[in-house]
Amino acid sequence: MPVFDYEDIQLVPNKCIVKSRSEIDTRVKFGPMTFNIPVVPANMQTVIDEDLAIWLAQNGYFYIMHRFDEDERLPFVKKMHQLGLFASISVGVKEKEYQLIDQLAEHNLIPEYITIDIAHGHSDTVIDMIKHIKKKLPGSFVIAGNVGTPEGVRELENAGADATKVGIGPGKACITKVKTGFGTGGWQLAALRLCGKAASKPIVADGGIRTNGDIAKSVRFGASMCMIGSMFAGHAETPGEIIEQDGKKYKTYFGSASQYQKGEYKNVEGKKLLVPYRGHIADTLREMHEDLQSSISYAGGRDLSALRKVDYVIVKNSIFNGDQY
Numbered sequence: 372m373p374v375f376d377y378e379d380i381q382l383v384p385n386k387c388i389v390k391s392r393s394e395i396d397t398r399v400k401f402g403p404m405t406f407n408i409p410v411v412p413a414n415m416q417t418v419i420d421e422d423l424a425i426w427l428a429q430n431g432y433f434y435i436m437h438r439f440d441e442d443e444r445l446p447f448v449k450k451m452h453q454l455g456l457f458a459s460i461s462v463g464v465k466e467k468e469y470q471l472i473d474q475l476a477e478h479n480l481i482p483e484y485i486t487i488d489i490a491h492g493h494s495d496t497v498i499d500m501i502k503h504i505k506k507k508l509p510g511s512f513v514i515a516g517n518v519g520t521p522e523g524v525r526e527l528e529n530a531g532a533d534a535t536k537v538g539i540g541p542g543k544a545c546i547t548k549v550k551t552g553f554g555t556g557g558w559q560l561a562a563l564r565l566c567g568k569a570a571s572k573p574i575v576a577d578g579g580i581r582t583n584g585d586i587a588k589s590v591r592f593g594a595s596m597c598m599i600g601s602m603f604a605g606h607a608e609t610p611g612e613i614i615e616q617d618g619k620k621y622k623t624y625f626g627s628a629s630q631y632q633k634g635e636y637k638n639v640e641g642k643k644l645l646v647p648y649r650g651h652i653a654d655t656l657r658e659m660h661e662d663l664q665s666s667i668s669y670a671g672g673r674d675l676s677a678l679r680k681v682d683y684v685i686v687k688n689s690i691f692n693g694d695q696y
């Protein structure tokens with residue numbers, strides 16, 4: 372089994388068939404809707420809040436609201452629908468989460484997307500929640516995870532998940548790999564490849580994306596959507612204050628299983644770090660769009676489907692060749 376990560380791979384160019392990259396279409400159909408690019412900011416408290424969710428939905432981007440303001444989720448769905456926007460929320464698997472699903476059903480509030488988001492998603496607790504959502508809110512598109520194996524993907528799909536989220540431990544704020552010794556950290560792209568081959572429904576690549584080129588690589592290895600945390604956390608529109616240190620600007624990014632999220636040091640699998648301040652998120656999203664258009668041009672196509680077929684080479688840990696990005 373070949374094992375590699377994002378930085379170990381280069382995609383091999385094909386003959387260009389467009390006159391300008393502006394001709395290239397990066398849109399992706401994911402569930403009931405089509406989005407500008409196959410990218411979603413992570414459903415984490417230092418990455419997304421209500422204002423950003425509204426902006427993303429209004430501007431043709433996918434979003435998934437985090438699940439850490441538990442009681443705000445039902446009003447959030449109501450508000451998004453009143454604004455004429457799609458609602459996309461996260462849930463866990465504990466008893467209170469079943470009550471939320473029941474309440475949404477009682478109020479006929481049907482989120483377009485529901486993401487079941489726990490650390491070890493290949494589990495009966497997730498399977499039970501998928502079945503509950505599909506019974507109570509059959510109109511919602513259910514994304515379930517996280518998993519890191521083909522077996523995990525198949526079991527969640529068989530339980531009724533409409534998409535699965537792949538990535539155990541590759542995240543920048545993650546310490547699962549060192550605390551437990553498990554996960555897809557260091558070989559996330561190869562794990563994505565294995566999961567993609569097993570999947571019969573869309574896959575979300577979650578964690579470990581560090582450059583815009585990694586988005587194209589994720590699509591090559593099976594992703595329909597890429598979830599990104601650290602690259603989004605440092606924007607003007609993401610939650611939290613700007614911090615100045617030695618004349619440089621940063622924002623805080625912490626793991627959803629960190630003590631900062633949990634409020635206690637128990638079963639901690641995440642850490643807190645500073646990420647460079649990057650200005651406005653619209654500029655970053657525009658650059659991702661442009662870079663993806665370029666990627667598709669190198670793939671020799673006009674849309675994302677061209678990326679899925681390109682050849683690749685494994686160039687172990689050498690793509691930066693000593694250069695700093």
Ligand SMILES: NC(=O)C1=CN([C@@H]2O[C@H](COP(=O)(O)OP(=O)(O)OC[C@H]3O[C@@H](n4cnc5c(N)ncnc54)[C@H](OP(=O)(O)O)[C@@H]3O)[C@@H](O)[C@H]2O)C=CC1
Binds near residue numbers: 488
């Ligand atoms: N993608 C990744 O690699 C990881 C992501 N996270 C993120 O952190 C957040 C919190 O996740 P999580 O702690 O699962 O959420 P919750 O605290 O809501 O826990 C969900 C349930 O799963 C149980 N649980 C958690 N971890 C494990 C495990 N390794 N084995 C068995 N049961 C487990 C919990 O019980 P109990 O706590 O009592 O065991 C609880 O019943 C999520 O947003 C998740 O995505 C966290 C770690 C890894």
Ligand SMILES: Nc1nc2c(ncn2[C@@H]2O[C@H](COP(=O)(O)O)[C@@H](O)[C@H]2O)c(=O)[nH]1
Binds near residue numbers: 629
């Ligand atoms: N092991 C942990 N993983 C976490 C935690 N909080 C979030 N995450 C995962 O990371 C990705 C984002 O990864 P990035 O490389 O883009 O920064 C996120 O979507 C979660 O799946 C955590 O506390 N521990």
